[in-house]
Amino acid sequence: MTLPATIKKMRPSRAEPSVPARNRSRLVILGSSKVGKTAIVSRFLTGRFEDAYTPTVEDFHRKFYSIRGQLYQLDILDTAGRQPFPAMRRLSILTGDVFILVFSLDNRESFEEAQRLRQQILDTKSCLRSKPGGRRDVPLVLCGNKGDRDLHREVQPAEVRRLLGAGPARCAYFEVSAKRNSSLEPMFRALFAMAGLPGEMSPGLHRRLSAPHGEALHQALRAGRQPRAGPGGALGVVAPFARRPSVHSDLLCVRAQAGGRAKHRERCVIS
Template identity: 85%
Template sequence: MKLTTMIKKMCPSNSELSIPARNCSRLVILGSSKVGKTAIVSRFLTGRFEDAYTPTVEDFHRKFYAIRGELYQLDILDTSGHHPQPPPHRLSCSAPAGDVFILVFSLDNRESFEEAQRLKQQILDTKSCLRNKPKGRADVPLVLCGNKGDRDLHREVEPAEVRQLLGDGPPRCAYFEVSAKKNSSLDPMFRALFAMAGLPGEMSPGLHRRLSAQHCEALHQALRGGKPLRAGGPGGALGIVAPFARRPSVHSDLLCVREKVGGQAKDRERCVIS
């Protein structure tokens, strides 16, 4: 039997895990190219940092958690910093189906900060339309992330500018200056983001034990009350990155959006969701 087939058989799908919809969320990472989005995702999933730069088209990851007797699923969409489409259509697929957002910019690149401002406004406008709220006033769990804080270079974005931007944002919005290279302030950033979204803090990398694909059955054991496993986080929280995760289709995303908004958005046909 091929190794890939063996792992797929060993690791249960989300349907086999019977994860309730309320425990399924999508994290979307947005920002200009070369600001460190993929490096942040890599730190979150594996704890590693890669020096080599490879442009991202779009990467999709899925992580399962067993936390305090419940299973959770977190989908992570690492988007491209290159936008071939006009600005109004950049978030056509990522924003509506996203539940929590990280907007990344580089502290030594003003253009990337200005792009983060535009993306923030587009997210709020799109979510407001879907939820039938005044334009730009949707309450969306969102973190502005100033990356490359380890660089000894000329700083082009000052904290006061970011605070001013946050002043016009939703209540659930925060700012962190981080270094993906040095793994600095990333864990507090994720903890704050998950807290704003009402998700368990144990989803943060430092608060659960990472399991490899060969130990997927541990998620079932955690729920069945089987032999306890030594866990690195409080309450024996476990997490595992699903191998071979496939991004849901745009059609699936739209169905998900429809379920989330229900009948709230009277003008939903005018929203940029396709």
């Protein structure tokens, strides 16, 4: 799918606002083809649903927030359902902070692929340095999309519960419908809570700015000014013309997360 370009009328920004590293996160969306990954991203960014399907190669989006006097940046990587380069998928996982695994409730093969991807995420992230005193947690949500097609269901809730009960990893599960925009809001809230991110990042908890107001917010943020957030206390704007960081910069990020120690470098080889 191609996202509705509500922000195309905005002029290119000369520079993006500077966000502290601790307030920058990357959300990676994974799953088989035609399960609705891009539709979920579209709902998150614009509130819209596009029924036309266009295969995703890899889409990158960036959203800035002003929340309680602090700036936050959320990068969103919408990955291809069929990744011809396994090394790129591994790199996406290594650089991801939070994950949404999408499968279609009317497609058993997509559920089986989600199981494989879940294990790949856990195995891949295990090569990075653990938190002091324990393992590294991976905030992850399993998302059964197309909940509006109950008559064609091929995956039962009991099967998902058995999957989530296997292994130590935290993982929430939601059945959603991107088409009807149902259950997406609680899913995002749960994901951000698991990651320790502000709940206001969820679409329903901040004021989403239109293109003209978004440009004004960009100018204020670039100038270091805190905009007036209004009654809700939080604002969000999609960055126009955002570009995916280079592979080189992602590799440097992985090296830094691995701590530079030899055993971690060996386990985190991108191949």
